[in-house]
Amino acid sequence: MKIITLEKDVLVYQFEPENGGFLGLNIFVIINELECTIIDTGFRRHFLQVQKDLEEKGIVITNVILTHFHPDHIGGLPRVKEATIFGSIFAQYTLKKYVEDYQNYLPNITVVDKKKIEFGRHKFLLEINSGHSKDGLLITLNDKYVFVGDDIICDNKGAPSIPYCSEKNPEANINSIKKIIAKLGNTIILPTHGLPMEGEDRIMKDLISRLTYLHYISEFRNASYEDFFKETNVSFLGRDWHVLNQIEEVE
Ligand SMILES: [Zn+2]
Numbered sequence: 405m406k407i408i409t410l411e412k413d414v415l416v417y418q419f420e421p422e423n424g425g426f427l428g429l430n431i432f433v434i435i436n437e438l439e440c441t442i443i444d445t446g447f448r449r450h451f452l453q454v455q456k457d458l459e460e461k462g463i464v465i466t467n468v469i470l471t472h473f474h475p476d477h478i479g480g481l482p483r484v485k486e487a488t489i490f491g492s493i494f495a496q497y498t499l500k501k502y503v504e505d506y507q508n509y510l511p512n513i514t515v516v517d518k519k520k521i522e523f524g525r526h527k528f529l530l531e532i533n534s535g536h537s538k539d540g541l542l543i544t545l546n547d548k549y550v551f552v553g554d555d556i557i558c559d560n561k562g563a564p565s566i567p568y569c570s571e572k573n574p575e576a577n578i579n580s581i582k583k584i585i586a587k588l589g590n591t592i593i594l595p596t597h598g599l600p601m602e603g604e605d606r607i608m609k610d611l612i613s614r615l616t617y618l619h620y621i622s623e624f625r626n627a628s629y630e631d632f633f634k635e636t637n638v639s640f641l642g643r644d645w646h647v648l649n650q651i652e653e654v655e
Pocket residue numbers: 474476477554596597
């Protein structure tokens with residue numbers, strides 16, 4: 405685990421990929437004196453390391469905001485029962501697919517459309533953004549940091565990974581990327597998996613590649629990744645997910 409300091413009270417706890425995978429994982433910590441708000445909680449093993457470090461610094465986790473409720477984001481929740489948990493109104497929809505005891509992971513405060521939170525000097529804006537996952541939230545901090553969950557995924561060096569439409573809904577993913585584009589400017593984009601992204605032109609280039617892919621699979625659902633690459637010359641890591649994006653969900 406490595407701690408990246410974006411500014412003195414805005415930290416990224418960055419974990420390396422495991423088990424031969426290529427994706428790392430981040431837990432974000434926003435500090436106000438001796439309290440903090442964290443964004444996402446990783447798997448339990450990640451969270452325990454963050455919790456230990458914060459305990460050693462005498463900092464208590466009072467708020468947790470979830471970008472969405474997939475298992476690699478909620479693993480720490482059972483360890484922070486005393487904190488206030490913020491999440492999308494659609495949390496239950498996603499949790500029911502992944503965990504049996506889903507009641508233990510539900511947010512205390514749900515976001516229906518938008519919600520503002522003040523935490524010391526920090527101002528959060530939470531907005532529903534159903535893209536990668538129906539229960540996605542787009543989280544803006546101090547008009548500067550934009551936490552995008554898994555709507556943008558890259559490796560820890562910043563190489564882009566293929567968009568993963570967990571709802572098999574590329575159109576929703578297109579809309580979520582457009583919502584992120586509307587936030588660009590003097591902003592830093594923070595994916596839960598991958599390196600913080602800076603520089604409007606660079607970010608825009610990445611997002612256009614994603615839109616190219618999403619439009620392509622939305623139109624040519626049965627085309628292979630190779631077909632897509634031949635057509636567009638756009639390349640991603642994690643192309644195994646292409647097949648998952650194609651499978652129609654059976655309810
Ligand atoms: Zn994830």
